[in-house]
Amino acid sequence: MSSCPSTVTDNWTLRVLVVDDEPLAVERMQLLLARAEGVTLVGTAADGEAALRIAEAVNPDVLLLDIAMPGMDGIEVARALAATAVDPAVIFVTAFDNFAVAAFDVAAVDYLMKPVDPERLSRALARAREVIAKGYVERPQPSSHYVEEFWVPDHSGLIRIAVRDVDRITAERDYMRLHVGKRSWLIYRTIAKLEEELDPELFIRVHRSAILRRDTIVGLVRDGMGHWAARLADGTEQRIGRSHIGDIKKLAGRA
Structure with missing residues (x-):
């Protein structure tokens, strides 16, 4: 997990890396982040391999990560980063809702549906800030082989149902x-x-x-x-x- 300031406050700046193979999607996310408070964009990547290289170079706090990409997809990127010293909070951003289970298997902080709603993005970033403040991303540890939660589509994203x-x-x-x-x-x-x-x-x-x-x-x-x-x-x-x-x-x- 990327480190946060030694004295954690609610308004420290989140360093965000955007990964998406669609230029228009990257541009829209850049505009949304420019309007968001307490956020700075530290880079963009158009594929999974580039995302890993750039993440290792800039050590972002948050990854806004597309899932369906050619070559290495977003799930593979998240798994690869989790095994390194660079382990940002991951927020998946996708046009498809059928990746929810896989997304939360890799401890994604949130899962946003395209087109991303500004308020929904703001809530996701706030959640990422809370996770980072704890100093780690909590990896799921199921207590049994029975399912304990469902992630279901709801308007512009997904919600958790115990x-x-x-x-x-x-x-x-x-x-x-x-x-x-x-x-x-x-x-x-x-x-x-x-x-x-x-x-x-x-x-x-x-x-x-x-x-x-x-x-x-x-x-x-x-x-x-x-x-x-x-x-x-x-x-x-x-x-x-x-x-x-x-x-x-x-x-x-x-x-």
């Missing part, structure tokens, strides 16, 4: 909808794959198209046709598929 905050998950064709309170987000994944990734101590599949967080289930009800449903804490009910009734009865200690 798995423990998800109330239920429902299938919509090739997508899964994550329900968190009154809001919901779509992710591209099959329900079978998602069921493998979720901790069974926290979640239970109750239907071919539905997974529930166990502690949201407050009761079980059966209608006149013999169909079972799970009554949830928010007052709604979720139909239970025939093949999952046994698991639900175990949950209730009635197996």
Whole structure:
């Protein structure tokens, strides 16, 4: 991680390197940075190899890094820098949202979608400043092989959703909808794959198209046709598929 001033304040100048193979994208980022407070541009690079050379020469605090580039892509650049003494805070800037998992596997500070919104960039730089002030980038250390968070598209970027905050998950064709309170987000994944990734101590599949967080289930009800449903804490009910009734009865200690 590049070093920050010995006396850290909220207004020390961030030294930023921009890496993008599109000249217009570099120009736009230069304009955005020129309007940002507490930031200085220390260089630009048009490909991954050049980014490594320039980063080693100027030792930036922050890398605004495109992902889809010819030759060495942004993910490879971030991994390469993490193995060196030059280890800046990385903010990915991309036109694609399907790199989110790989981006956060390399401990990216943030992930911005093109065209970059000035306010969104400002928040990302503020987050980078906080990380640098700690003196290091915290590398993810999963406590188990189960997924612990989701990064989902939201307007001009991505937001983090802790798995423990998800109330239920429902299938919509090739997508899964994550329900968190009154809001919901779509992710591209099959329900079978998602069921493998979720901790069974926290979640239970109750239907071919539905997974529930166990502690949201407050009761079980059966209608006149013999169909079972799970009554949830928010007052709604979720139909239970025939093949999952046994698991639900175990949950209730009635197996």
